[in-house]
Amino acid sequence: MLTSPLVLADVVAIALLVFGLFWRRDGRRELVVAFLTVNVGVLAVTAALSDGTVGAGLGLGLFGILSIIRLRSEELTQREVAYYFAALALGLLGGLTITSTLLGIALMTAILAAVAIGDHPRIAGRTVSQEMVLDQAWTDPAEATARVRTLTGIPTATATVVRVDLVNDTTLVVARYRPEDRPAVRDAPAEDTAPALADTSSLYLERSAR
Template sequence: MPNLLLVLADVVAVTLLTFALYLPRHRRRDLAVAYLGVNVGVLGVAAALSSSTVGAGLGLGLFGVLSIIRLRSSELSQREVAYYFSALALGLLGGLGVTEPTVNAAFMAVVLAVMYVGDHPRLLPRMRSQTVLLDRALSREEELTACLAELLGGRVHQVTVQRLDLVNDTTLVDVRYTVPAQRRRAAEDSRTAPAPTGADGARRVGSTAVAR
């Protein structure tokens, strides 16, 4: 029989992971549903089949099989993969915690703490990563780096050329860069500033008037 307090701890933990950490930061509802479903499903199967002889093998098997199915179904960012594995881990810790529930509960708290700190908006906020398609075929690394620095308005740290098309004169690159602090503050101010209003009381978004 699974420990009911540990099952309750898993429910609380996955609720915090989904609704207190993931949704406020990333706003993707479909993955929030996936995290809840995967966690509860793994919790139920692990709790029903857990025993001293099959517990470890069951945990590894569920972790591997569900990971392959989910990660092949759609493209996920690395942050979303981290949340996905955290939901899996919480379910396994809740379902397989028969002998030492306090240890499993402590590991649940560690998972939540790591995700809170690791995905915090204030952790390395100026670092960026983008895939950029340039309308020029640039084979020289120095010229490519200078072009990206001017285009992105930041300091380029690493550039990986994914495709150099000399026929169509394009370059597809993956770039890692850092934006200046003043540019980040200006972007935050622009997001929080109210939209200007016209004489008719309508908010102006670009050249389009949105009536209130």
């Protein structure tokens, strides 16, 4: 089973998914091991079920169970969820006993193509989401968006109102913006700190002379 063409195809596919797409497109490095482990784990369990008396129905049930698992340590973005499901699907296709090897390889290729095209920067630009608590209860989403744009200095930022607290006069929003739209942070001029250093040195010398 380990030398099955679909198993070898899964190894190639998960390598392309993780290192060829996710890693190169500024993915979180700590998720690499998660995607690889999920893929190999699903592949091993599905292959064991396929060789036994249990049919592929339990393998599909396993996919359904794993697909609803929520990682409690940290939330995944929708982009990372897509890679997570792709790793699951590739492992499932590699472990199932499919009569047509070409069909299995074609399905794996379709999954990789969908991720590669859908996550391409020219089609889906990279966005950053951040939770913010505004110091006023904004019931109008347009006003909340205007407030977020004022605070962040990003004119293209958008805000989704999550919760409005009328008692404490606060609003919880999720702000989204493109990283390239953030204003550049300028370093403080060197001459601003020079006088302070000079004054400190003079004070130290004056005290040492006494």
